[in-house]
Amino acid sequence: MTHKLPCTLSTIGEFGLISRIAAGVSRHESIITGIGDDAAVTAISAGMQLLTSTDMLVENVHFRRSWHVPYRLGRKSLAVSISDIAAMGGIPRWALLSLAIPPELPLEFVDNFMCGFLAMASENQVFLIGGDTCSSRSGITVSVTIMGEQYPGMIVRRSGAMPDDDIWVTGTLGDAALGLEMVEGADSASLTGSRLPKQSPSNGTVDDSEFLINRLLDPAPRVSAALALAEAAVATAMIDVSDGILADYGHLAEQSGVGGCIQLVDLPLSASFRRHTAHLPVIPYHLALSGGEDYELCFTAHRSNREKIVDCVKKSGIAATRIGIVTSSPEVKVVNRDGRRYTAQIEGFNHFI
Ligand code: ADP
Numbered sequence: 001m002t003h004k005l006p007c008t009l010s011t012i013g014e015f016g017l018i019s020r021i022a023a024g025v026s027r028h029e030s031i032i033t034g035i036g037d038d039a040a041v042t043a044i045s046a047g048m049q050l051l052t053s054t055d056m057l058v059e060n061v062h063f064r065r066s067w068h069v070p071y072r073l074g075r076k077s078l079a080v081s082i083s084d085i086a087a088m089g090g091i092p093r094w095a096l097l098s099l100a101i102p103p104e105l106p107l108e109f110v111d112n113f114m115c116g117f118l119a120m121a122s123e124n125q126v127f128l129i130g131g132d133t134c135s136s137r138s139g140i141t142v143s144v145t146i147m148g149e150q151y152p153g154m155i156v157r158r159s160g161a162m163p164d165d166d167i168w169v170t171g172t173l174g175d176a177a178l179g180l181e182m183v184e185g186a187d188s189a190s191l192t193g194s195r196l197p198k199q200s201p202s203n204g205t206v207d208d209s210e211f212l213i214n215r216l217l218d219p220a221p222r223v224s225a226a227l228a229l230a231e232a233a234v235a236t237a238m239i240d241v242s243d244g245i246l247a248d249y250g251h252l253a254e255q256s257g258v259g260g261c262i263q264l265v266d267l268p269l270s271a272s273f274r275r276h277t278a279h280l281p282v283i284p285y286h287l288a289l290s291g292g293e294d295y296e297l298c299f300t301a302h303r304s305n306r307e308k309i310v311d312c313v314k315k316s317g318i319a320a321t322r323i324g325i326v327t328s329s330p331e332v333k334v335v336n337r338d339g340r341r342y343t344a345q346i347e348g349f350n351h352f353i
């Protein structure tokens, strides 16, 4: 019996891989020159400005191969960048993908990664226009640069929040952090990625577990909600929630020169989060406040726009919840229902600490 050797990157080499990637990308009228030349050439829509952002995903820092099947890793690599453009009220358009990969990585891994990346791209009308490819001696590094565009008047920055504005957040918070606890629990129990925890009778259903883990591994960038807010010109400032609402609202507040008061009980928690944590003596609010990777939008707006905001976010299939008020004093605090201060035990995720 003969065993076929698995096809690895070293079999096809850098240029073989680039051709393979190029073969899968879609074309668009905005792309004058795509993959293959020294630089890509794109046409920006008349009257719009260019938004650019870049993000790195490093193996064993941002992801584990045992949790992230390559397809979902591909999706998430682009999703987090799309979320940055959305957080500015921008229309995501073009992406560059740089990969550092160990030569022994099976080609199937890269094929599935690209399949996920390009699916996320097509779901958001983003086009891959270039990148860089090199070999790595220690794990996979993915770097995505994304470009978007928007009319100057519709771009929403972190810096526009005004005292007495409402603080809003889309969707629900803490799901990804709870999902992370679940996959980490599975890891420490030496389970493989395909055997993630499916059910624990007292802690919600199989569907709940899947929902929560999915929120971590396959986040959905809130592009349509962000564009609806930008078009309605209602958000005074906006940021995406990647490091936890406390840390990310903190960034927004700092850039705006304001503070904020967040109501603990108003934090939106999903039904899955509630069911899954129902057996605990207290609701683990710290996951909603300081857990990262929900990729929701946090924004501020004048109180006269409340109805408009609920309407325009609802059209995109998610909810928006008011969670607090912008204050003129620079401090950001979280309060309980009785007005007493809640001290979060853990700040948002911060590299190097
Ligand atoms: P250079 O030597 O000028 O850096 P490369 O050989 O790295 O050029 O790249 C050739 C072409 O392939 C370029 O258009 C580049 O943008 C594209 N490219 C390289 N790697 C990737 C990748 N991982 N994804 C998409 N396009 C890529």
Ligand code: MG
Residues within 6 Å of the ligand: 131, 132, 133
């Ligand atoms: Mg290159």
